[in-house]
Amino acid sequence: MSILSDEDIHQINELLKKDISGWFKSRDGGPYLQEFQKKFAEFLGAKYAFAVSSGSASIYVALKAVGVGENDFVAVPAYTHVGSVAPILLAGAKPLFIDVNKYGNMDPEDLRKVVSVMKVKAVIVVHQLGMPCNMDEIKEASENAFIIEDASHALGAEYKGKKVGVLGDIGCFSIGGGRTKTIGTGEGGMIVVNDDHLAEKCKNIRNHGDRVTDCDYLCFNFRMSELNALIGLLQMKKLQFLIEWQVKNAEYLIENLPEYLEVPKPPPYVKNVHYIIGCHFSTEKTGMSRDAFLDKVKEKGYEGGLPRKNVGKGYEKLVSDVKFYARFRRALPMSEYLVRNTIWIDWHRYPRTKDEIDELLKVFKEIC
């Protein structure tokens, strides 16, 4: 089911007859793009938002804007999507993989350990599955490093009353896929920033130097088209509804999960938006392995495999176990534990209903 109404689709059709790029008349992009950025910035309480072509492009732009380059080190979790890490290598720098806590978020203690022996230029935190990182502790452990938030999973999540994305130096969002992320523009990303100088650099790097014809750093084309921007803009008016839907359903699902699927409780000062529900599976309580359990779920016809209809393993391996990144590997006990023992449930976001959740809960109870 599409989140776009017939009226929305009519508006997209009308745009198809006009300028679908938006960049030839204005170096700020087309009117829909500007409106989309404005609404996104307003939603987060950011001074600026810049739409780009993907989430990983947003992280690359952020890294270059804060001056990450050849041989710099950037701290990042390995328990994440490879798109959080690849931009570090693309920027010429090297990743320092940091372990995570029970939520799958960067462990400030492990970060502190690494920062005490290595000079870290930037730290990329990932608000994993919609759960905000402990930003106070991360900031303290980061010393003077720039902090980039990968908030791709956490649009609308809050830490101590502030939306994630504006808690560090630059916030990055993937808004790729039509249905994978909370809102999707087909492919796309968004950068949010408050600092004027960093904003200027992001803008230039995104658009061939923007107004600077004699730029002394590398710029490129990471622009978002007017067509993608309109698709994003049309979803902004539904964003609050989508977030409330997923949070309400997630809370119901978590409350009714069998005790062998444990979801760690968030601290009271965060709002977890439950992009996906990450459960710790207990072999002890079930007498079966996580994978055997998932096979049984599949046998019952509940594998899903699609965004918003999936029960699965989550990350199949750490980024540091991917061949290309293995040279940066270090021991990450909690990250390794999560890869082996986690079950991700994406069965609660719009348009999944409470009845569908009840059916899934029944399947879990039948298995064990």
Ligand SMILES: Cc1ncc(COP(=O)(O)O)c(C=O)c1O
């Ligand atoms: C946490 C996280 N970071 C970065 C990315 C990369 O985003 P994109 O595929 O839009 O480049 C993803 C993609 O799913 C992601 O989940």
